[in-house]
Amino acid sequence: MAEPRITFTDVGKRYGKLWALRELNVAFHPGEVVMIIGPNGSGKTTLIKCLLGLVRPTTGSIAVNGEVIGTDPNYRRSIGYMPQISQFPAALTIGQLLDMMRDIRGLNDAVVDDRLINELGLDKQLDKRLSDLSGGTRQKVSAVLALRSKPEILVMDEPTAGLDPVSASKVLGHAAEVREQGGTVLITSHLMEEVEALADRIAYLEDGQLRFILPMDEILQSTGQQRLAKALPLLLERKLAAGMNV
Amino acid sequence: MLKVFKYTLIDLARNRFVLGYALLMLFVAEGLFFVEDDPAKALLSLVQVVMALVPLIALVFTIVYSYDSLEFTQLLAVQPIARRSILAGQLLALCTALLVAQGFGLGLPLIVHLPNLAALMLSLAGSGLVLVFTALGLLIALKQREKARGVGVGLTVWFLFVLVYDALLMALMFSFSDHPIEPYVVPLAALNPVDMGRILVMLQVDLAAMMGYSGAIYKHFFGSLGGIAVAAVVLLLWFFGPTLFSFRTFQRKDL
Numbered sequence: 001m002a003e004p005r006i007t008f009t010d011v012g013k014r015y016g017k018l019w020a021l022r023e024l025n026v027a028f029h030p031g032e033v034v035m036i037i038g039p040n041g042s043g044k045t046t047l048i049k050c051l052l053g054l055v056r057p058t059t060g061s062i063a064v065n066g067e068v069i070g071t072d073p074n075y076r077r078s079i080g081y082m083p084q085i086s087q088f089p090a091a092l093t094i095g096q097l098l099d100m101m102r103d104i105r106g107l108n109d110a111v112v113d114d115r116l117i118n119e120l121g122l123d124k125q126l127d128k129r130l131s132d133l134s135g136g137t138r139q140k141v142s143a144v145l146a147l148r149s150k151p152e153i154l155v156m157d158e159p160t161a162g163l164d165p166v167s168a169s170k171v172l173g174h175a176a177e178v179r180e181q182g183g184t185v186l187i188t189s190h191l192m193e194e195v196e197a198l199a200d201r202i203a204y205l206e207d208g209q210l211r212f213i214l215p216m217d218e219i220l221q222s223t224g225q226q227r228l229a230k231a232l233p234l235l236l237e238r239k240l241a242a243g244m245n246v
Numbered sequence: 247m248l249k250v251f252k253y254t255l256i257d258l259a260r261n262r263f264v265l266g267y268a269l270l271m272l273f274v275a276e277g278l279f280f281v282e283d284d285p286a287k288a289l290l291s292l293v294q295v296v297m298a299l300v301p302l303i304a305l306v307f308t309i310v311y312s313y314d315s316l317e318f319t320q321l322l323a324v325q326p327i328a329r330r331s332i333l334a335g336q337l338l339a340l341c342t343a344l345l346v347a348q349g350f351g352l353g354l355p356l357i358v359h360l361p362n363l364a365a366l367m368l369s370l371a372g373s374g375l376v377l378v379f380t381a382l383g384l385l386i387a388l389k390q391r392e393k394a395r396g397v398g399v400g401l402t403v404w405f406l407f408v409l410v411y412d413a414l415l416m417a418l419m420f421s422f423s424d425h426p427i428e429p430y431v432v433p434l435a436a437l438n439p440v441d442m443g444r445i446l447v448m449l450q451v452d453l454a455a456m457m458g459y460s461g462a463i464y465k466h467f468f469g470s471l472g473g474i475a476v477a478a479v480v481l482l483l484w485f486f487g488p489t490l491f492s493f494r495t496f497q498r499k500d501l
Contacts, residue, residue, distance in 0.1 A: 015500075049500075049501070052323075052324040053323065053324065054320060054323055054324065054500065054501040055500040055501065056498070056500065071328075071497075073325070073326045073327055073328050073329075074326050075326075076324055076325060076326045077326040079324065081321070081324045083317070083320065083321065085317055086317070086321075087314075087315070087316075087317035087318055088318055088321075089253070089254065089257035089315065089318055090257065090261075091256070091257045091258075091259070091260035091261060092253065092256060092257050096253065096256060097253075100249065100252075100253040101325065103249045104249050104250070104322070104325050104326075104327055105325060105326060106326075145321070
């Protein structure tokens with residue numbers, strides 16, 4: 001297998017007395033989509049935020065393409081991020097926001113991928129102010145911002161929440177393209193049905209610890225189920241029975 | 247930093263609160279010049295309004311704007327851009343927007359009705375207060391996680407600077423009225439940027455004579471170019487102090 005694109009080594013994050021993430025050791029590879037799941041408060045968002053540099057790990061280190069990330073923001077050039085909640089400066093237009101992000105990332109027109117703007121119907125709304133957009137349209141803008149720079153690493157936090165099924169499918173289609181081009185895609189989602197077709201591996205977090213990370217096929221085969229939503233409870237029951245403290 | 251500044255300023259230029267602030271200042275300033283026959287008297291009333299209103303508006307607006315743009319700040323923080331550039335761009339844009347609004351609402355009536363040194367000093371003191379309290383507002387927003395708590399802390403800070411500090415100084419002077427404590431009270435007054443702004447303007451309208459012995463000391467110290475330079479340095483320290491703390495806080499903050 002190729003060298004890992006992202007490596008978490010003994011990563012822990014403590015907020016006050018609470019450890020949101022503990023002793024996380026995991027690697028994510030080029031050309032794969034990993035779905036990160038777990039109950040509320042299990043550490044999914046903290047894992048993502050550590051990778052993005054939004055929070056500093058209390059212990060351990062994270063490496064991207066072999067380089068341990070520190071205060072240098074340049075590693076984020078390779079990352080596209082679609083947050084769960086999209087809030088933008090109210091008085092800017094969609095076009096101005098896209099220009100701003102392009103300027104900040106130092107992209108030129110030859111590099112940016114604007115297909116999704118047209119596919120999601122945003123091309124006719126570029127002059128519309130962000131304050132006038134519905135939640136779903138803001139999510140579309142957020143998806144465009146994440147995918148426009150053709151990222152090597154795509155991080156999506158509940159990407160289909162608030163999107164209509166057609167738009168969700170288009171966004172996930174572009175995420176699949178990132179994988180096909182050798183990118184690494186990390187997705188957290190509660191809507192497993194929408195994302196499971198895309199996932200190569202499933203990482204399950206609970207109480208800030210990674211309980212398992214398994215290939216999707218293996219989970220379905222070992223449980224004899226067709227869908228992740230049914231396979232996952234069975235797998236968790238088995239692991240509990242086997243004393244794996246899940 | 248300039249990219250964040252540019253687009254934040256575009257956003258702020260269309261912000262209703264900023265436009266409202268400009269119109270409010272214009273309304274108050276024009277109103278005072280309209281009701282007072284003597285423009286110098288209108289200026290004195292305007293000083294009191296500016297010294298109370300400017301810190302309040304700068305503090306509350308900066309705090310509320312910072313909280314409301316938290317998710318967008320997070321989105322900026324995951325781009326290949328240093329956190330100090332994000333904060334510098336946002337702070338510069340906030341200061342610029344409020345200064346332009348104040349220039350329109352306060353500066354314009356002053357130029358029209360009373361183009362003299364006192365009016366210029368009021369404009370400069372007001373601008374200094376915008377910078378100081380915008381920096382303080384940003385620090386408060388970064389230190390407090392909750393918006394309501396942040397606004398509460400901001401209002402408390404405003405209350406302390408505008409009312410409590412003066413009351414304490416008055417109490418001090420009253421308690422030790424038998425002793426010559428003015429030489430000690432003057433530097434204490436200068437520690438409060440609001441008082442300092444007020445003193446600088448008052449000295450230009452020659453009101454020091456009405457302020458007794460304290461006025462004479464103020465005049466002796468702040469009446470000179472050296473004194474004005476010291477005042478400017480103190481105001482700059484009040485701006486750069488909180489700003490440096492903000493940068494340190496933002497650099498380490500979990501977003």
